[in-house]
Amino acid sequence: MTGPESLGDTDEPGIGPKNLGGADELGRGLTAPGRVGVRRWFADLALGGRLALSGGRESWTRTTLTAVGVGLGVALLLLSAAVPNILASRTERISARDDLRLSQSEIKPGDRTLLVSDFDTTYHDRGIRGRVLRAEGPAAPRPPGVAKLPGSGELVVSPELGKLLAAPEGALLRERLGGTIVGTIGDQGLGGPLEYAFYLGSDTITAGDGGARRIDGFGSQYEREGFDPVLLILIVIIFVVLLLPVAVFIGAAVRFGGDRRDRRLAALRLVGADGAMTRRIAAGETLLGTLLGLGVGAVVFLAGRQLVELFTISDMTVFAADVQPTLGLALLIALTVPAAAVAVTLLALRRVVIEPLGVVRHAGATRRRLWWRLAPSALGLALLTPLIGGVSQTGPAANEYQVAGGVVLLLLGVAALLPWLVEAVVARLRGGAVPWQLATRRLQLSSGTSARVVSGIAVASAGAIALQMVFAGIGAGYTTSTGQDPNRADLQFSLRNPAGHAASEAIAARFRDTAGVRSVTSYTTVYATGTTTPAGPDVPPAAGTVLIAGCAALLELADLGRCADGDVFVRQPSGEPGEWPGPGEEVLFGDSEDPDARRWTVPATAPTVAVRPDPMGNMPAILATPGALPAGDLRAGRTEIYVGLDPARPDAIEYARNTAAGISTSMSIYQLTDRQESTRFTTIRRGLYLGAILTMLLIGASILVSTLEQLRDRKRLLAILVAFGARRSTLSWSVLFQTAVPVGLGLALAVGTGIGLGAVLMAMVNRPVRVDWGSIGLIGAVAAGVVVLVTALSLPALWRMMRPDGLRTE
Template identity: 40%
Template sequence: MLGARLAIGGGRAGWGRLALTAVGVGLGAAVLLAATSVSHMLQARDDRGYARGIPSGELKSPALLGVDPVYAAMRQSQFDGRNLTGLIVQKTGPNAPLPPGVDRLPDAGEVVLSPALKELLSSPTGELLRPRFADRVVGTIDPVGLAGPHELFFYVGVPTVSGQFGATEVYRFGVPSSPRTLDGLLWLLIVLGTAALLLPVIVFVATSTRLAAAARDRRLAALRLVGADGEQVRRIAAGEAFVGAVVGLVIGMALFLAGRTVVPSIDVTALQGGIFVEDIRPEWTLVALIVIAVPLLAVGIAVFSLRRVMIEPLGVVRRARDQRRKLWWRLAPPVLGIALLATQGGRLGGGLEGSSQLPVSAGIVLLLSSVPLVLPWIVERFVSKLGGGSPAWQLAVRRLQLDSGTPARVAGGVAVVLAGAIALQTVFIPAESRYQPADARPPSVSVNMANAGLEQALALGATLRKMPGAETVTVSVTVQLVSADGRDGIAMQVGTCDELARLTAIEQCRDGDLFTAAKPENGEFVPTSGERVLVAADAPGRKQSKLVEWTVPASVRPTHALTSETGAVYATPAALAGITEPAANAFAHVQPKSNDANFVEYVRNALVPFGWSAYAFAVTDGIDSTFTLIGRVLMIGSVITLLLAAASLLVVALEQIRERRRALAVLAANGVPRIVLARSLLWQTAVPIAIAVVVAVASGLVLAGLLLYVTGQRLAFDWTTIAVFVAAAIVAVLASAGCTLPSLWQAAAAEGLRDE
């Protein structure tokens, strides 16, 4: 109770100490609360996505009495780098099932849009998107049917969905939820990112509880003078730290709630449609853990920090025998971490193995946590050798020699951020090569059309070739061909004689010819003249194409000139005249003449006459969605942690100025220019940070090398990005030093000589 009274009733100076400690703990607590909300946020988004899903295959819902089924198919695209997702629907009666957030499904020629998509279409930015949504808007989707407030989602009514690609018969919207599948490399990114982002927060919270340690020791010495024994002094210190931690928790919760209300208004691509405020809800068990752990951490650190201090009635002294920090116990975590990772070589290369999760996770945490443990010892040994130089340098060096603990602890938090970022970036290099396409030229566009009519599929190439700005267009149209007994099949390519002449050396061709490989490879099925076979044909009213009988015409011409691009069977359109509505699959590749970022949008608009049976995507759109989500979450977390590290530098620098205001005022009164004091403060921050950068780079490279060894990947470092990370740390030092100048000018004024 006495410690609590000292923390609260210590006058203006005591309130200043309490405020700095509470702000430091509050910032860390707010980040921890936000981190505990990530799991619920992702789960809530997934649940709403599953609730509007369309069941198919084994998940297909049985027929329900009194329900008119809906034929629906998922369609995905992009616009201006943002995901564009929705369903094309075909109602079969008035009693159609409804997805969440929709009052009525659209009829043919109508569309229901998300609020963000509706707003985009009415804005100048959506000009290129409007041709794809020329239908009449009959409603908007409520939040319960959206992943986020800025998601671009739609329901489009079309005359016929049943025969299109991905169509399924729906009696009830919604599919069972399933966990995301992660292979070893993705799992490693999550573990490494979590450790690299949360450990600095814990370091900062621990550092904040040690602010104003010298003033606290003087107060405790005064208490010893009036009769308190050593055990009572430690309990008083614990009570004082407990109050600061509790006030910090209240501030952290307030900051979290305030930031929570702002998040839904943020519309950036990295958030994939934004976040509803209701989704940002921490797990109560983790909140309880934070509420208990933060005060316990503060009390434990306060008591532990007194181990080397003799608080006597007439002063405060450091125990001479234990004055220099010991190294042996600080080396135990990195040695153990390296040993754990070294024993897991190649375990995560092919997939996620449960037996490797614990040692790899423990190795990452031990290596990263060793950075703030070893750094104070290195800083202490390094600054003890320094001397000479300018007055500003000498003031800074002497201050660091007297007390290097607090600056080293703050620099330790920055070092963990830097080491984790280097390791993350290095692991991302092989991850990008695995989950992103090798050929990622932005202008290149691919077009898919599945289960379409042959006439429509053949028209695709002609439409794309008429596009202005298209340099080369390659089209492949195939029809599935199956032997009469159903055991063998082949994709028969369909095209004109001109297209055949471009692909092969065959010059004699007329519409109606059918070319086959004279010597098919690997026993491939090739039809002969007069043979009865089965061909995929369009089937209105059915969910997929059907097989119909077809007699191969007499115009079959075996040849050795067919290539891999034409396949073993190549038919001209007239050769299939005997098939009623053959079903075809078309794939096109379009290369523009110039590097136009909007070219893919022009291609998508050119496909409007084909309805929603054809869709276009840039090659860069094929990035694995789970990898993209992990990358975006880690990017957002890295920014938050970097801002927290900069805030920690600022808070500690302000506390040092407040604690030393009388000494600064005396120096200024004796003629020391304020610019010298400012440079001294800069050196006090820069020297530990410079040492921390060296330690962080070395630790990050070691950790990255071990993780690449664990995943069986080739060792490669992105030195440019590492240099950017180092530059960011330097900028953080300069920015924090600049923000403290007003406080320094005030502390160095003559009023600072007064005794408060």
Template identity: 45%
Template structure:
């Protein structure tokens, strides 16, 4: 009997769900409602599938990055590698040096290659080593070089393009990358002998602060999507309830009516799921042509994982049905009509406050967990806290709108129409704007956290000029003072350079102090005066330089504390012997005068030994050229010209403005991903609000037509629609600002950040208001059409 009862119950459920599905596609109104629901759900599904693909995207990019590592070591760490590298020369080895550069704010990955045998190994993506004067380029770099925008870059990369790097050799389709051939490399400073490409390098533990930022970003970006899917499932609710009342008239009971409603919602959700899959497939094909915030993705990488994909496919229909059934809790569907709780008791506040307070209770115990070095983050606790706080906004907004509009009265006709409509259906009005409210609150909190993390992840060089027109040039190998002088002359003759100076620098071991080194700078008296406040100077002299104060740079004491003090007079350094052969001792004169240094190529005052060539031959130290350039204010291309000069002298060198932010690679990658995802979420919110607004206007089609028939001006009705959108939005933005600041404050306590940037409220709130204005403007043509006399017709 039990089995028979279960079978019968299953048949009843299947029959009623099938009937609801048929109603979803019956009649013009049913089709329109189903299409609106399907489109809304499809937008959310496509966004969720893209989000579910992010782990695979990151994994694929990491794999391709590992594949082009040199001897298992990434190119960014080659400067810390022993140049000998214990790799013997063979027929398959080659020499390589980092040639990464930048062009108008765009980073270019580059390496110079020089084969040492007839069968050298090749990097992924190319099938042969380029000969001297040749290069392989990525498709994006080839496009840039062929355009007018790349004229300056063509002058810098003065190589003949012989091939295009394949997908397996690039992080993304928009990456700017090249491999250039040369014959001037030799093992030594900055040059590595390569025996193989690829190999998984031991990864350092992920920064817990970046994990926190990524966790918060996921919660903030996905919450509006989830809210919109729930809102889309309730499109056309009033018309559906009237259809269900007709079913009660012909004999269906309450349970059957709810099952039919569930079937109707399920049909729209499944249609949206299929359409969302199509949108995902289309966007996946197009994503390879899109670059946002210097982030690009290969379409082949965009595929959701099995678990996350199944969660989206199964979860969206369940959520849609649950939302529709839950919406019927305050509706009594009788054979002669629908009774709504239009005079229901006021919404209660206590349980709506309980949810965000619970979220705050989860975040506050984490205060100080990530302050300083070390620490870990509980992703589940952070996610739960953020989701509960943002959910509290969606719960508090209907209560706030209800409390405000119930006290509003009087005013113009358009205002009274809007207020009365809001008083009768507060829930419908707030559902339309809850997504943007949550998005703005989350964006404010995320921006607060993002700014604090960026400040912690950034090390600023000393800002030596208020106008930021100084450039430091570092890491150019210079064999003697003559070559250093040639580099300085080349910089001075570069177009857009007002002045330039440089010196030869080396770190030499201090004898008797294991592991201690002193910076040695060799140059003429004129060059040394560019570095320190030296009065009398003659060939053969040596000076001890200590960080001093520069009259136009502010106090240099902050950086002086971190600098290594120069060795005392009489110290002995280990240097190369005469002619650069062997090792020898060199004694710092005991009476070497101490001078105050003012500037170095890194922007930090020098601390070390300043020597003239007669006192210490440049041939006895393995040094590098370091210099700085003052750019002309009236030449916007001056920095790129300097980079071109430096690249031609030595592609491994770098040239960057003083005060440049050195941001961790993990932070850069994460920030680009967050802003790219935020752009997609904002586009989704704009599209979802247009659909929601159209659905609300359709629900009031007859009322609008009646008002026009009785002489109400169209301008008045248009203004009333604007007020109906503006009032919940203004209240929502106020609530979002307060909640976003509260959430941001709780998150900042986690990383131990003392201050808050209150100004982030203004752009976020302005963005939300502008989005609402755009949505209202786009809905006006639909409003004019619905106010025609044929709106009085009914099925």
């Protein structure tokens, strides 16, 4: 054991008996050792709170640091507790404005009906939701948030879209939408404050035949598709990884200024308090700081939630009013945080003997035990091992609580093992430059505080490494090949066209005249089904797509040999059921139940050719030149235009979209890509990045507060070193090393634990283990950046404490 820290050696006001603020009251309230009732407990807790407020500047400072530290953690916990309400509120607003009305397939026109057509678009990577409206009667329904239906050529826009249209950068979008802005969509009609949306009035859209749909009201109650077991497990792990460092930080925050508090408690022994009473008083002092921290956290949360409207995650924005924690979770936070803070304080005092003449600590000669620090990790592995190989995208859901418990225990093992690791390593450090020696000697004397604070960044890094391995491993399962070929075209424009291929060529000509367009290919397609009775009940009728284009365009899809207008070519059969039967067969264009559907017989002389997919990956069954099919046969036809853009024109895609909008607002636009990632998977990953940023900011704040608290504790020592000639740079480097050593050891431990946890998780979902060293390096770089930033922010306080007035004593 180390020697006692004598009260007579202190230079701190508020530690001696004469400065306890209420010593007479304390003396009158003391009781003889023995059984302590509930009333005595509350009295001692209340006394600890009063001493925290009346114990002078040092007590106030410690209480403030504790309140700020706990407040930061509580604010992040409240934000997490608000996630269910955020999602529920957004879903409710989106459902309320839904205009599909699938449950009402047959609605007759009347005074209460409305025609709606989609006009979604994209502008400079901003997704914009658009609808074209036409009222069929005076009582036509209005979308939520719209005070009055727009007339023909009028626009009602969201606030964010209004700002974009008013700015110079929105010039091309103004040209695309046209119309005059006559109103703004209210919050109840938007998914979020930064959403781009509009309603455009029109008197030309019509219902049916692929045009507008008729509705008599807005709103629907669709059941949202649930997450598959793998994504559900991933979400559970993300919440554990993001919130566990917060709990570790709160545990460290309630121990700020513990050394000074213990010396004040020793002074209480001089006026008759026993050891149990001092622990209760210490718990009361911590409880007050924690309760104040709950208030600080609530204030920070209420102020910070106003900032959520400035951010977009996976095209999702959030109203500040939606960021409200659910009552149950808020009460759980309000009860759990103070209880945990008191438990941490009492647990910390087990290693301290507080006597009337000073404080004796058990940390000097007694080394930390290793065996129990390995127990959490072992228990975590025991929980996760039975799940290995039992989780799949299509299988039954795994036990989320078992997964969460296993991951929590494994990551808690990092927090438990790090103090032992830091102590074991720094005990063997010798020599080096003066800043290095100052830092290592300080760690050798008291490494617990630094290790406790740094454990937050170690836990977060270990979880981040494991998550990166999981994302890298399962990403292929949520990324599919589209079959599209972006090397052959950049965009596809599709529009219903009953007028035949001549109309398609007229549309293609408009795209050829568009700035930034370097190539245009025009097709007309129509879906057809065979009229021959299938060979068996399980054999589907022959069906396929007939593609009409000029010979030059057809040559891009097949080696035709000789081609002239009027020719027809049939794709080589592959033997699959329901495939196109071949030349000489009669087919039906469009809906077989339509009495006016046209019939056509494939020429018996049509040659069979090998056909390759079009740029969208579709495989036509028949290639035909325009002369082979009269325009009247293509009532169900569609125009498909493939456009290649000039990469030297950055706005070429916007010019092409403007041309499409000028042709028809109902024209579908697709940007070709060879691979597509699941939207849910992408949203989860982006949510992880945002949560990781917030967690890292919290950890950085915790390390900064802890560093300032340690500097304040060594104020007089720093002033003495400067008086004896120590340079500012020397002490600044020592502060950096004092933080960097535990962080470096914590990262080394995090890498090992993270890779191990990631391997177990990958085995659970039956994926091969792959270590993403680039991501691990990025995590290390972020941690190093946090250390450098914290050191830079602590330098002004360090330099103030080096002043000569730090030598003053009482």
